[in-house]
Amino acid sequence: MIKLRFLVGLAILFFSVIFYCQKVKAETTIFPLTNSPLILSEVLPDPEGDDELGEFIEIQNISTENVNLTGWRIEFKGGANSKVFAMPASELKAGEWQAFYYQDTKIKFINSGGEIFLYAPSGDLVDYFNYPKAKENQAWGRTCAGESWLAPSPGIKNPTPVSLDKISISPDAINFVKNTTIDFLISVNALCDEVKFVKASLPSPISREFFLTGEASEFTGSFEYQKFQIDKAQIFEFDIFVFGENNLIFTQKFPVKFYDDASAVILSEVYPNPPVGQDEFIELFNQSSRPIDLTYYFLDDGEGGSQPFEFNQTILPWDYFSVSKEQTKIVLNNDGDWARLLSPELRIVDSVKFKKTKKGWSYAKFGQSWRWSEIITPYKKNQEMIYPAGIYISEILPNPKGADSELEFIELFNSMDIPVDLSGWVLSDGTKKFLLENIAIASKSYIAIYSRDSKISLKNSADWVSLANPRGDIISKIHYSFIGQEDQSFALIGQNFAWTLSPTPNARNILLGKIEVPVVKNNIEAIAISAPTAEPAPNEISDIKNTVTLTQTIITTTTRVAVAKPSAWQFLQKNLEKLLTSETVLPSVKAQIQSPAVLGLESQRLTNPLIFVIIKYASLGLLSLSIIKLWRLIIQKMRLIQKE
The missing domain is CATH 2.60.40.1260 (Lamin Tail domain)
Incomplete structure (x- = not known):
């Protein structure tokens, strides 16, 4: 048994040695x-x-x-x-x-x-x-x-090793709806052979072959592509053949992208800061009458941003197409970012940059301009919120009796026939902004915003106040520079602003009859105010028939504006019209009655009350004398008639 094991081991060793020697x-x-x-x-x-x-x-x-x-x-x-x-x-x-x-x-x-x-x-x-x-x-x-x-070559000579130093086709992405010149450049060396010529072959549907020209190792050529030879986005392979003296020594396929023309596609809406439960999106719009294949186009958020997203969709004519963050993996920054549509060659087709975002608002294109919109419209035409233009600042109280931080106010007036929700509107004095929230104003009504709520501190010397709608458009802006007295408000009276002694928060503005009216240096203009109509204006004037247009620096003065009211002599003048046209009236009497001192009194602007009184009684005396002379003439005329 031991001898058998020894013989088996010896045989294994023998064959192992033979195999090892063969391998060595x-x-x-x-x-x-x-x-x-x-x-x-x-x-x-x-x-x-x-x-x-x-x-x-x-x-x-x-x-x-x-x-x-x-x-x-x-x-x-x-x-x-x-x-x-x-x-x-x-x-x-x-x-x-x-x-x-x-x-x-x-x-x-x-x-x-x-x-x-x-x-x-x-x-x-x-x-x-x-x-x-x-x-x-x-x-x-x-x-x-x-x-x-x-490269496999069964049954024929193995291909000659080739050193391909450079191969380029420019452009390597081609807009298939445009005529394009395609340039070829090939630098090649055959290690065991001499390169004689290079051929490029373009398969169906182009079906074209042509030879590149050159010497030694560099060969060039070009091809004129005619638009729509390719009719859809695809990767098209060009065949490059390198020939030696008598045989093919190298071949390679070179891919080229053919893509649709998307110059009519624009960015139309960006939603960078949605509330919880919604997703960011970027929307495109095809503003042409034909479908556009976006295959090989890219979407990104600018240099150094998220990984570009490559499209493979077609957008229909006059249609909108949105892609969400879940699809693109593009994360838009809330403090400002870019959205860009890029061609297959990474050229910018369209782009938009937005600044700090508003939660729940999209950045949308309306016409040629971009604006923030609270109406979110993925896959749809952008809808712009129409904000009323009939809301304006009607009264400002910068220096109230008591604490300024509590009692200053800015009053708004709704001139329209409908109530308006002011949520999202902003009051500002240039340094402080106050966002109106959960505030509505009824039709033809007033609302005063006090400093205790707005924290806006108005200067007593000069300041300005503005009202902007939620989109940021300035709807009303008022500037004042008059050094007013305490508890005087700057109020809209008719079509102009004036200082009044009677502030009227949450009510119609009034201008009292006996007040010190601000006067413009070198420019005082009295403007008649018409009588109230059946539909009263937002503001009214009581006990005065004039207001003042202010166009220059305002100063305080004690000068008053006065206008003479119609008097009894006008009634007499009207009834004596026939008498004045009679040839029997003496010319001197007619001249006295038609004197500017009498007929034009109501058109004069008198700035001194004492002079006004003197002229008034002098005019009455003159009128009395004229009447007496006229009576005498009438009696004389009657006596002459009786004698005849």
């Missing part, structure tokens, strides 16, 4: 042997598709005579897949190649690497391959430069 010989011997007519030329261990259909081992007859293959064998050593293939009785002509496929050899070459041995009929090892980890659809083969991975 294979690895140390330079193959192929110079006296062998056949060599291993090429092996494809990992073909494209089914391995059993595509794998092959190739030999070459390098002698000048035909060789009978009877007795020649190939051995593959690759673990469990190790196998020996005996070549069939056939003849291989001088200088030619023979490929044996799996269906012939039943050898399954492993992709992790393996050893291949070629034995002559005498049993001598004449050639050896040791291929590394396989590359898909690449063959391990011999060339003039040694062993390397090559």
Whole structure:
């Protein structure tokens, strides 16, 4: 029993030594042997598709005579897949190649690497391959430069190793709806051959071949692409062929993108700061009458932002298309960011930049301008909120009796026939802003906003106040520069603002009759105020028939504006119209009655009350004298008539 075990161990050792010596010989011997007519030329261990259909081992007859293959064998050593293939009785002509496929050899070459041995009929090892980890659809083969991975070439000469220094097609992305010149540039060196010419082939539907021109290793050429030869977005492969003296030594496919013209597509809405439960989105609009394929176009949020999102959608004519953050993975910053539509060459097609965002508001395009909108419209035409223009500042009290921080107010008036929700509107004096919230104002009504709520502190000397709608448009803006007295408000009276002694928060403004009226230096203009209409104006004047237009610096003065009211003499003048036209009236009397001192009294502006009284009584005296003279003339006329 011990003797049997010894003999088995000795046999194993013997065969191991033989295998090791064979491997050492294979690895140390330079193959192929110079006296062998056949060599291993090429092996494809990992073909494209089914391995059993595509794998092959190739030999070459390098002698000048035909060789009978009877007795020649190939051995593959690759673990469990190790196998020996005996070549069939056939003849291989001088200088030619023979490929044996799996269906012939039943050898399954492993992709992790393996050893291949070629034995002559005498049993001598004449050639050896040791291929590394396989590359898909690449063959391990011999060339003039040694062993390397090559393009498969079963049954023909292995391709010459080529050093491809540069290959470019410009542009590498082509707008298929435009005529385009395509330029080719190829720099190539063949290690074992001389490059003679280079050919470019464009498959169907273009179906065009042309040769590039050049010398040595650099070749150039161009091709005129005609619009719509390609009618959809796709990657189109150009074939490049490099030829030596008498044969093809290199070929390569070069992909080029053909894309649709999206110059009519614009950004239309950006939603960067949605409330919880909603998602950010970027919206596009196709402002053309044809569908546009956005395949190969990109969307991003500017340089250094999120990873660009590549489209593969078509946007219909006059349609809107939105993509959410969940789809694009683009994160828009709430403190300001970009949104950009990029072409396949990464050129900007359209872009928009927004500043600090408003939660729940989108940044939308209306016409040629962008504005913040509280109406969110993904996949739809943008809808702009229409804010009423009939809300305006009607009264300001900058210096009240008591604490300014509590009792100053800014009054608003709604001149429209409908109530208005003022939520989101903003009052400001340039340094402080007050956001109106949960405040509504009824039709034809007033509302006073006190400083205790707004925290707006009005200056007593000069300041300005503005009212803006939620979009930021300034609807009303008032500036005052009069150094008013305590508890005087700056109020809208008719069409102009004036200082009044009677502030009227939450009520119609009034201007008292006996007040010190501000006067404009070098420019005092009295404007008549019409009588109240059936529909009263927002503000009214009581006990005065005039107001003052202020156009320059305002100062305080004690001057009053007065207008003479119609008196009894006008009634007499109207009833004496026939008498004045009578030829019997003396011209001197008529002249006195028509004197500007009498007829034009109501049109004069008198600035001194004492002078007004003197002129008033002088005019009455003159009128009395005129009446007495007229009475005497009438009596004389009657006496003359009686005598006749």
